[in-house]
Amino acid sequence: MTPHRKKLIEVALPLDAINKESAREKSIRHGHPSTLHLWWARRPLATCRAVLFASLVDDPSNDLPEEEAKVERDRLFGILEDLVKWENSNDENVLGRARVEIMRSTGNNPPPVLDPFCGGGSIPLEAQRLGLEAHGSDLNPVAVLITKALIEIPSKFVGQPPINPEARGNIGNEGNWRGAKGLAEDVRYYGKWMRDEAQKRIGHLYPKGPNGEFVIAWIWARTVRCLNPACGAKMPLVRSFWLSKKQGKKAWIEPVVDREKKSFRFEVRTGEGLSPDGTVNRQGATCIVCNTAVPFSYVRAEGKADRMGQQLMAVVAEGQRERVYLAPNEDHAAVAGKAKP
Ligand SMILES: C[S@@+](CC[C@H](N)C(=O)[O-])C[C@H]1O[C@@H](n2cnc3c(N)ncnc32)[C@H](O)[C@@H]1O
Structure with missing residues (x-):
């Protein structure tokens, strides 16, 4: 039996x-x-x-006395420290040095790697x-599809030129398609085409903010008619009015209630202050206008009877x-009613 190394x-x-490098990766927005x-x-x-790398490369103490092993280990640490840097992800020189060490420790026959729970495919x-x-x-x-897109599909297109009409018409650009660059060019081209088409066909359903801002989310509340016959407001069912609790960037939805008219609207507040409590907790819901407690059994029955409504909050x-975070405006609420899925 081979002794354990x-x-x-x-x-x-x-x-x-x-x-440090693992934490830094969280803020990388391009190419990850x-x-x-x-x-x-x-x-x-x-x-x-x-x-x-460290699971495949032998520790130097297998062959060297501790003093010398430490020097050799420091050399391997140097390779590892270069290897983990995001900027070196495609640096053939750095990767090459790591691959040499792996080959040396595995008798030029490294084992295949299987991740049976591969998730996002990292x-x-x-x-x-690392050449394995x-x-x-x-x-x-979904995890299987992401992993296929990461490791299986690109490797089928290695060295191939792109096929999109723009790149094909670009005479003089042949032969410059190392790795999956050709595929990446096609993904960029057809991705942009799809985005432009979507913009043309359904862009009108996504109005911009008041200063032309690109909207990324619309926050709605489900509503039910208040149980109290003297009120009857379309009460919003909201667990929390907080939009952001980040220090220095606090934002929340402030319901402004008109009890006379039995109506309310939503504003967005920022700065120091506290969001009001939500209108739904474990016990049930509370009407924002008249404070009547409304049990879940009623909310569920209204839902089943298809009598729930919705209101844009932010x-x-x-x-x-x-x-x-912006207060809702009529355009944004109205356009949602126009969309025919
Ligand atoms: C922690 S995640 C893996 C994350 C992955 N290493 C990555 O970097 O993205 C665990 C994965 O195990 C998968 N999983 C859980 N039970 C499983 C099972 N019985 N068979 C296969 N996959 C399973 C889940 O779908 C999930 O994607």
């Missing part, structure tokens, strides 16, 4: 460098798989890359980057490098 991961890791499709439990690529992607045969599976078909738009 300790791997680097069993002895030591440059954790500070790995943690998280921008391809949202996956809620995605592991940072830097961590996956480091763990794969582990198979990093295995592939990579496999993944997942119970969730609009979330993209401002200058931050979200802006």
Whole structure:
């Protein structure tokens, strides 16, 4: 039996460098798989890359006395620290040095990597980057699709030129399609085409904010008619009126109630202050106009009878490098009624 050889991961890791790069990845907005499709439990690529490398590369203490092993381990740490940097993700020089170490520790025959719970595909992607045969599976078909798009489809188009008409007409650009660059060019071209078409066909259903802001979300409340016959307001069912609790960027929806007219409207408030309590809790709902307690049994019955309504409470738009929260306006509410799915 081959004696057990300790791997680097069993002895030591440059954790500070790995943690720092893993945390940094969260703010990368361009070229990261998280921008391809949202996956809620995605592991940072830097961590996956480091763990794969350190699980395959031998710790030097297998062959060297501790003093010399430490020097050699520091050299491997240097490779690992370069390897986890986002900027080096496609640096053939850095990747090449890592691949040499993996080959050396595995007798030029590295094992294939299988991640049976691959989620967003971070582990198979990093295995592939390190030159390893990579496999993944997942119970969730969305995860399977994301992983296919990351590791299976691009590898089928390696070195191939794009096929879109614009690129084909670009004479003199042949032969410059290393890796999946040709496929990426097509994805960009046809992605833009799809976005432009969508804009043409349904763009009118997505009005901009008052200063031309691009709207990213519309926050609605379900409503039911208040049980109190003397009130009868279309009461909103809202768990929380908070829009943002971030320090320095607090924003909330403020219901402004006119008890005489039994009506209300919503405003958006920012700055210091507190959002009012929501109108729904574990016990039931409360009418925002007359404070009558309304049991869930009534709310459910109204829903089943198809008597629930909805009211727009706020609009979330993209401002200058931050979200802006806007009070609802008539255009935004009216356009939702026009859309015919
Ligand atoms: C923590 S996530 C994996 C995250 C992944 N490493 C990444 O970086 O995106 C766990 C995954 O296990 C999958 N899963 C849970 N139970 C499973 C099962 N019985 N068979 C296959 N996949 C399963 C889930 O669908 C989920 O995608």
